[in-house]
Amino acid sequence: MTDSVKNKYSILLPTYNEVENLPIIIWLIVKYMTKSGYDYEIIIIDDGSPDGTLEAAEQLQKIYGEDKIVLRPRERKLGLGTAYIHGIKHATGNFIIIMDADLSHHPKYIPEFIQIQESKNYDVVSGTRYLGNGGVHGWDFKRKLVSRGANFLTQLLLRPGASDLTGSFRLYKKSILEKLIQSCISKGYVFQMEMIIRARQFNYTIGEVPIAFVDRVYGESKLGGSEIIQFATGLLYLFATT
Amino acid sequence: MTKLIEWLTVFGCIFCAWAALVTNKIENNFTKQYFSVILYSPIIFVVLFGVYAAMVVLYRTFTFNNCEEAAVELQKEIKEAREDLSKLGFKFKKRSK
Ligand SMILES: Nc1nc2c(ncn2[C@@H]2O[C@H](COP(=O)(O)OP(=O)(O)OP(=O)(O)O)[C@@H](O)[C@H]2O)c(=O)[nH]1
Ligand SMILES: [Mg+2]
Numbered sequence: 001m002t003d004s005v006k007n008k009y010s011i012l013l014p015t016y017n018e019v020e021n022l023p024i025i026i027w028l029i030v031k032y033m034t035k036s037g038y039d040y041e042i043i044i045i046d047d048g049s050p051d052g053t054l055e056a057a058e059q060l061q062k063i064y065g066e067d068k069i070v071l072r073p074r075e076r077k078l079g080l081g082t083a084y085i086h087g088i089k090h091a092t093g094n095f096i097i098i099m100d101a102d103l104s105h106h107p108k109y110i111p112e113f114i115q116i117q118e119s120k121n122y123d124v125v126s127g128t129r130y131l132g133n134g135g136v137h138g139w140d141f142k143r144k145l146v147s148r149g150a151n152f153l154t155q156l157l158l159r160p161g162a163s164d165l166t167g168s169f170r171l172y173k174k175s176i177l178e179k180l181i182q183s184c185i186s187k188g189y190v191f192q193m194e195m196i197i198r199a200r201q202f203n204y205t206i207g208e209v210p211i212a213f214v215d216r217v218y219g220e221s222k223l224g225g226s227e228i229i230q231f232a233t234g235l236l237y238l239f240a241t242t
Numbered sequence: 243m244t245k246l247i248e249w250l251t252v253f254g255c256i257f258c259a260w261a262a263l264v265t266n267k268i269e270n271n272f273t274k275q276y277f278s279v280i281l282y283s284p285i286i287f288v289v290l291f292g293v294y295a296a297m298v299v300l301y302r303t304f305t306f307n308n309c310e311e312a313a314v315e316l317q318k319e320i321k322e323a324r325e326d327l328s329k330l331g332f333k334f335k336k337r338s339k
Pocket of ligand 2: 100102104216
């Protein structure tokens with residue numbers, strides 16, 4: 001490990017109607033990043049949320065400073081995939097961390113992601129609900145069953161070399177993420193799966209950190225019943241093309 | 243090679259071997275003695291694999307961590323965050339619900 005190059009971590013937070021979650025997640029990120037001493041910035045990509053998320057973000061920027069909180073809003077809801085692309089363009093770090101703003105991805109894991117990355121110089125580090133101490137909170141039996149079933153099928157068909165394909169709590173080397181995004185065609189939910197599958201295809205190394213996924217406390221889920229259909233078509237698409 | 247092609251190749255090979263056995267292209271004492279087992283082996287395999295898959299998935303569902311502590315800890319931290327942010331001058335929007 002060389003300290004000669006100073007690493008910086010750009011945390012991308014796409015938000016849509018997260019006015020209640022945003023201040024909390026920012027507070028938590030600041031808490032754990034300050035404690036661990038890594039250099040970082042938070043890039044908030046709000047897609048014109050009608051609930052006032054952007055105003056909350058502006059207040060937070062005043063509190064924590066423009067070097068820590070960077071606002072890159074867009075006019076209207078253009079989707080998650082393009083939100084990441086938009087965010088990366090403005091990232092000044094050499095590492096990118098992608099996470100949801102709805103508190104289901106706890107910032108306390110970020111230092112762990114970074115340590116794992118440094119230990120083996122991984123290209124990608126992915127949070128996983130399916131290994132070790134990882135898990136979920138707030139899921140009933142049916143949702144757990146569907147999740148486990150879908151995961152079993154994915155592992156069987158794709159052998160991706162990572163245990164959690166649909167989670168989106170990840171750390172990437174910036175150059176790697178740029179390449180991956182360029183080569184990924186899928187939109188929305190399947191996008192997360194394709195990113196890891198392509199990573200395996202390009203022989204990038206993937207580390208994993210078990211995470212406790214706590215279902216969103218505030219606000220509404222944006223991905224509804226079509227999730228299973230999207231998953232199935234995504235799986236078949238990746239099965240046939242990678 | 244895509245995963246689809248991989249699967250087709252492997253299953254194609256297995257199918258050919260099986261077809262050669264059941265159409266008596268390959269014949270010896272062993273195949274004569276166990277002909278019906280060989281004939282039904284694809285079905286047997288599918289059923290056994292189905293049972294295996296169901297067991298694994300059910301086992302993992304029941305042992306899926308519930309992360310109670312993580313949820314409790316998060317609730318505590320949310321309270322802390324709200325208090326601290328208020329002190330820093332952050333104006334929370336009135337809860338709509
Ligand atoms: N900028 C932007 N952010 C989005 C968009 N859709 C969702 N998000 C954000 O992306 C993250 C993940 O979305 P979620 O709705 O939590 O999706 P999910 O985690 O699959 O589903 P739930 O947690 O059940 O709601 C959250 O931080 C959302 O605010 C979008 O179109 N644009
Ligand atoms: Mg979520």
